[in-house]
Amino acid sequence: AAAEEPEIPTFPPFTPTRGDALYAYRFRRLRDGHFLGFLDLADVSFDKRINQPGSFTATVPIPSRAVGDLVAEVFPRDSTVLSAGAGVVVVDILRAGEVWGEYWITEANPTQSDRGTPEIHLQGTTLDGYMSSVELQAELPFAGEDQIAILRALVADMQSQSHANIGLVVPAGTSGVVRDRTYTDDGGTYGQRIQQLAEVDNGFEYTVDLVASEGTIVRQLTWGYPKLGGPEVHIFGWGPNGGDITAWAEQVSAARGATRYRARGGTPPSEGDASVSATALLSAPHEATAHLAAGWPRIDRTLSYSDVIVQDTLEDYAAHWVTVAPGAVRVETYTVALGASPSLHPNKLGDRCRIYLDNEWHAPHWRERRIIGLRIRPVSRQNGKELAELVLEGQEDGGFGVGEE
CATH class of the missing domain: 4.10.220 (Light-harvesting Protein)
Structure with missing residues (x-):
């Protein structure tokens, strides 16, 4: 691995969405940010959600012993090496030099089939997933406090615990909605408590963003009341003459509502x-x-x-x-091809999109929806396009987040 972190590669603005040179994957330690190396990844998929942890999957090909030695600097072969590996490292996803996400790697599984060379299968989560791995082990009472003040206090309390400070900041401001809450040592995690605090009547929305501040990248728990999102509207279409929507599906399920x-x-x-x-x-x-x-x-x-x-x-x-979720849960899924300079970005969750549909099922019309999540698949051997699956408001892709009876 390089002794110092190299410069992030730059790409000209006319770079088309073909090939895999557009993306780079930088590995660092979660707690101190120590640079470990860049690795070439295959079959990458990553997503990000409002009020839910996002996920990351990828494969690290190892075609030679020399590449294996580089990979071992990030994911050690020997379990006695504790300064790297799953649980210790994060991966920064760089698209044309811009940070599009950060994921805590929770699994790194080496494997080899009878026909190929070794490879390591990676899984990870956004940093709100890390917060769901730290238990709240002392009583925290709140009486008549703004819900954002409670959010800020929960994050501060987690990071005051030994070995749990990941440099997460919460922007200033309040929502004007006060709550009474008492948290105890009952096995609940900070991530669970924050999600429950947000998902109530007149609650708020949040997501973990990487933002530039004073020449450095800051981990920020961005919140919005009553909702996240800016004024920008993203346009996608499907029609007789083509469009950037490559696939769509709709599901209406009364069993889930x-x-x-x-x-x-x-x-x-x-x-x-x-x-x-x-x-x-x-x-x-x-x-x-x-x-x-x-x-x-x-x-x-x-x-x-x-x-x-x-x-x-x-x-x-x-x-x-x-x-x-009254009545039936309605799910609309749209997969769109991203251009070299798309208007959409993982930090823009909550924005609205306008979708044009004209096909054998849909009469020509526009519909407007709110984007609450993205799943992005960079160019791979299986797919020649960079694709983004839009997660739209109204979807319940993983249950209610609490127990059901």
Whole structure:
């Protein structure tokens, strides 16, 4: 590995979206940022979501012993080498010299088939995934505090713990919405508590961005109230004469939604007569009134928040889900080809897009949707285009994030 980090390669603005020279992959240690090396990766896929950790997958080909020696500087062959490897390193994804993402590598699995040379399969997560690996192991009470102040306090408390400071900053400001929260040592993680704090009625949105500040790159937990997103609108189309949409799909699933939501909490401490058994708190049913009035049947769903012992908080959770997932969950998926200088960027989650459809199923029309996630696949041997799959508001690609009953 190089003793010093080399300059990020530059590309002329007319570079087309072909070949794999557009991307570079830089590996560093998570905690101190120590540079370990650039590696050539294959079959790369990475995504980023609002209020959810994003994922990263890739393969490190090892066609020769010389390449293997370089790879071993980042992913050691010997398990006694503790200064690198899965759990220690992050990868920066550089697109035309610009940082498009940072992922904490959680798995690095060497393998070899009977027909090829060795390779290492990598998996990783965005840094909000790292926050879900650090448990909150002391009581943190908040009474009548702005929800963003609570967010900021949770991040600060995590980074005050030994060996957990990853340099994450939260921008200034408040939402004007106050909350009462008491967090205890019950096995919950900082990431879980932040997600639960955000996903309530009148909550907020957040994502982890890498932003340039005073000549350096800063890890920033960007928040937005009530939602993230800027004024820019991104245009994509599919029509008889082609377009940048390469594939689309729609799914409507009543099995993943409901018309009547409740939230079940924990059991509050007993007061007075110890012989009286306490029961878990339960919110009132929150109904999708418009759906029921239109003829929908009753479809129940009870979500579990075992750490919550405040009735109003449970009501906020039930009210949130009946708002975001009433009736059937509708999923629209669009895969688009990115140009050399696309308007879209992983730091622009929350922006809106306008989509033009004209085909055998869709009459010619425009539809506008909000982008809450991206999954990007750089050019590979299997695919000659750089593709981005748009995750649009209304999708529930991974459940509710809490227990279901």
